[in-house]
Structures are given as structure tokens and as C-alpha cells.
Amino acid sequence: MLNKGCPEEELFSFFSQKKREDLDHNYILSSMCTLPHPVAVRAHCMFMETNLGDPGLFPGTASLEQLLIKRFAALYHCPDAGGYATSGGTESNLQALRLAKVQQKDIPYPNAVVPESAHFSFKKSCDILGIEMRGVPLDDTLRMDADAAAEQIDSNTIALVGIAGTTEYGMVDPIAALAKIANQHNVLFHVDAAFGGMVIPFLDKPIPFDFSLPGVTTIAVDPHKMGMSTIPAGCLLTREPDLLHALNIDTPYLTVKQEFTLAGTRPGAPVVGALAVMDYLGVEGMRAMVKGCLKNTRRLIAGMETFGFERAATPDVNVATFIAKKEDIPAPWKVSWTRPGHLRIVCMPHVHGERIEAFLKDIGELHA
């Protein structure tokens, strides 16, 4: 640590230099995060010092967190649903599995039935919680095989998981069929809609994935992904508003006496940022944004197929995947690889149509 400290301008000149080492979003095609919407940034700055971990000190901010939850509850067809703002999908998924475990303490070797396409946060969460993760194979469209899921469920199963918008291929699992199976077996059914939760409701033909399906217990959604909020902004929704109280821990010295969250101190700023985007854009604005991302996804797939790159899947949301090799991709574009030979591009809001055309042009020149 420096003894005397550094003059502010010298320090920020150094920070600017480091910032320039980060990649230019114009070339980032691989991320499920995006540039935050200006209203999210404005709200974030306004609520910079707020701490939702001590809501009695910040009752105004805490009421905005509850308003965000209410927005999702209405959007997901269960106005009375409860929930809270998490640090993102991992915390939401971990807390949902923790809920399942706490509710069924008597099961000594609990397992969770999870599609093979699930985000790695499920492996992390199962490891942490001591839950056996039972993988369910996908069908040939890369969606979870519902019959195979049903076969995996036994008396030690505490949770079934479905994904609404897989990280790698952008598929929506057969949530309606899975919800029925969960109901039949009376297990908690968690829908990981971290990505798709702010895409699917705004599609021309929304795929059923939410509390409109009896059997869906909890839903994870990340406003810091397609919600264009600042990081970290996740939400865990529960159909029963009081379900989370099963996780309560005593908090002797705070303005509340118990808390069910994972973190103690929690930033209010990104949470108000998330609400700002939803309320500023409204359903119509979100529909327009999603429409644009889907249009770009289709254009990218069509363009790539023109150059002979076969799609790896026909996605439900704005994730495009192709059979390709690393040397097929020109610099400085930043794409990702879900496995060797499978190229993945996420058409986030910052990936404008003009960037898709520029990418296709560069691909075309490399393969001319």
C-alpha cells in the first residue's frame, strides 16, 4: 500500500489506461451482460450508498425492491408472488435449492434432477449444499427430455430444475410438461430464467414458463442480463410469498430481526436500476428491444448459413450457435465456444444490427 497516497488525477489517469485494456463492446459477441441502459445508470448513481441488507435504514429503497418483485410477479402471472433481489443467477439458483433442502430436512441423501444443459451454477450449488445432481439428457432439439427427467425422480428427489433460455444454446425446456411432472411427484420445481425471463414474456408468441403453470415453485431472473440493469441485479421469485422465510437466520443487531438472503450487505443501486429500465420502457419498450435482438439473431443465422456455417441449434431466444472452428473467426471479434467446434454468439442489446452486418462482412472476407 502506498504510504502517502496518490493525487486524484494521477490515479484516474491510471484507471483510464486500465479501462482502455478492457474489450470494446462493439466487438463483444459472447456475453450475456450488456451495456446498462442510461436510466439504469442514472438510478444506480442516485441510490449509490443504499444497503438493502438493513432495510430499516433504507425504507424507501427497500420499497423499490418490493416494487421490482411486484413487477415480475405480475409479469409472471402471479401477482401475490414473493421474492428478493439477489446478486445474480448463481445466488438465485443456490437459494432455490437451499429452500428445497430446508423444506425436506429428513431426506439424508437429497438429489436434484437437472438438465445437462443447466448453467454450471447448479453444479456449484449442489456441491455447496451437499445435494446429488442428477443430469437429464437433452432431446435432439437440445431441450431437456421430460420423460427422462420423470424417470430420474425418486423418493430422495427434493427439486426439479428446468431452464428457460439455456446459456449455451438459447433453448427453453418443456416447462409445462416438467411442471406437471413436478406436481405429480410433489417436488419443488425451479425455473432458471436468468436469461430468458426478460425475453420470453416479450416474444410475439410467449412460451409458457412461469407461474401460470401450476407446479412452478420458484423462478430466477437476472435484470443485469436482458434487463439492461447495472451489475449485480438478480431476482428470485417464489409463488408463495412466505416461502423464503424457511431460510430465516436471526440478525440480532439490524433493523430487521431475521433475514433469508444469502448476502448480508446488499446494494440497492442496481435494484433500482433494474426497476428504472422496466418502468421506463414498459411492456412495449421491452417488446421492441426483444424484437430487435431476435431479428438480429435470425439475420446472423441466415448470414452465417450463406457462408456455409451450419446452425448448431434453432434457438428460442437470442443465442445463435454454429458448427465452426476457431480459425473461422476474424480478429478482433470476441465470440465464445460452448464446446470444441460449436461457436456461440449472444445477440444482446449492445449488438446492434449494424454490428451483425460488420461481423458478417468480416466473416465473408475471411472466407472469400
Add this chain to the structure above:
Amino acid sequence: MLNKGCPEEELFSFFSQKKREDLDHNYILSSMCTLPHPVAVRAHCMFMETNLGDPGLFPGTASLEQLLIKRFAALYHCPDAGGYATSGGTESNLQALRLAKVQQKDIPYPNAVVPESAHFSFKKSCDILGIEMRGVPLDDTLRMDADAAAEQIDSNTIALVGIAGTTEYGMVDPIAALAKIANQHNVLFHVDAAFGGMVIPFLDKPIPFDFSLPGVTTIAVDPHKMGMSTIPAGCLLTREPDLLHALNIDTPYLTVKQEFTLAGTRPGAPVVGALAVMDYLGVEGMRAMVKGCLKNTRRLIAGMETFGFERAATPDVNVATFIAKKEDIPAPWKVSWTRPGHLRIVCMPHVHGERIEAFLKDIGELHA
């Protein structure tokens, strides 16, 4: 959700109104968070969109995270220490216990030996991880009893925990004695310095609590507390730089192939905020800040004793506690209660000397 969306000025007028419902920091005497330092806010805004969860996209920001870790490593007398920026103390403590558990997979019923004064995040973490938490009583100065701790350790003990600056009474456990015990029994020793980690090094006579003591394995410190950074900014430090790799999970589609963090997406903004404060103030600036907080703490204790309020402890850091009743405290001051009859005030940087005098004046008038 609104259909058409809300005009920006109307929305922000509503947010302003909600913001005014939050408490005025001038009267908040109960929090371990504070108003962020202006350089933290400036750095936060500069790095608003960065995601440390995908460091290949943000190599500049990721290098600043490593620089923050290096600052703490040097401050804690182990320049080669490793670590990462967490969402705060709960994640740091959970990850330290997770490390202990992963390293000793063969122990079927692991336990952790934790002082009764430990933050409730340890109960949360032990519940999540399936670790038995063995409470160790405190001595009559409210510090962990090292002999009692040694007696609790058995062949199933995977971790010993000591607190450097307890949340409730501001005490530093006998870390040196505990480090020796941990060494003798060969268990991981985690020091929770979430609060004290940015106080103790800057005291006139620092109490040994860090890697200078052989036996200390991991340290938690929260820059969003006394480091005056924005929320969320925590750090987990490990003496062995590679220790965290025991927690690695495969991350197929990211710019890195594995990660050991709890969250996936992680904000870079508060992390650069934390570094900004440390580098701007330097050791001398932090010393001056800590000196002021300690002076205010002593003045508060002396003033309260003048009015007949007995101290509940003689703290090592800037937390003052008194025997008092709720009706002793005038509105609109916001204090906290560690247990019925024990008033607690944290003299954070936003609690200036003038606020202490104003509080004492109000107390004096109520008790005149």
C-alpha cells in the same frame, strides 16, 4: 408492468420521493456501512458496466482486482497472498469454510470452531455447507476464550474461526494464540476481519491478526465497510495464492475455463472503488481516518459515562456499547441493540465529531 412505460422525469421524481424516505446518514449510528468516499463513487461510475466474472473481456478491470488483492497482501504481511473480490463478508466467510470442507472431503461430519460473538453469516454458511458449528464462549472482556477453543477441536474439526473486530462489541479475538492452536491441530484458521481489517493495521499499536502470524490461512475484509468503497466490495485473502483453485468449477463458455468464485457475474465497479480509496488516501490517509473514528468512539464513551451510561465493553475498534434502555435514546437517532439492554453505536467515517456532540447533547437534554 406498465404497458407504455413512464417518462424519465416522472420516474425519477418518484425515485427522489422514495429516496427521501431513506434515513438521513446524519442520524445513522447503527451501521457498519458508510457514505462512500467520492473517489470510490467516481471510480465506480467509470467502471459501471464491467463484469469480473468474464475477465477475458475486461482484462484491465481484472488487473485492478488483482492490484487490490496485492494491496491487502502487502498490508497483511504476505506479499504473495492470493484472493479475490467477493460480494462481502458472508461470501468470504462461506467460501473460507467451503475451502476447509473441500480440502477434507473424507471427514463425514465436519465441524467448525467459531466464537459465540461471530457474525450470523457463520451460522448461515455452516447451515448451507452442512458443517456443525461449535460455539466457543467468550472471556469476560468479550473476546473468544482460546483455551475453550482448543478444547472444542477434535478429529472432525476442519476450521477454526477468529474475529478481528466483532460486529456487536468491536473486540479483537486473541488471534495470535488461536493461530498457534490452529497450527498445532493442523486446521484451517480463518480470520473474519470484515470490519477490523481496515481499522487494525492503521491503529497506533496494531493488534496482530494477519498473515504475520503463522497459522492464519485466510482473511475476510470488507472495503465497503471501513474502506469507504461502494457496495458490494468484499475480499477473501488466502496465504497460499493457489488455495482457491480447490473450489474450481468448469465454465465452458467463458473466456476463462474455470472459476472458484461464488457468483458468476461480478461487478468490477465497487472493486475499483475500493482500490481508489486505498490508493488515494494511502497509509497516512487511512491512519488519519481511523484515528478520527477512534477519537470519536472514546469521546462518545466518555460522554455517555458522564450521563451515567456504563460501557458494555472496552472496544478494540470503533464500536461503542452501553447498558441502556430503548427509551433512553431520543428521536430521530438510529442506534442498534445487540441484545435487550445493550445499546450499540458504530463510529463510522460519516459519524463526524460534530454528530457525536449533537447526539450527546440530545441525550443530555432527555436525561436532564
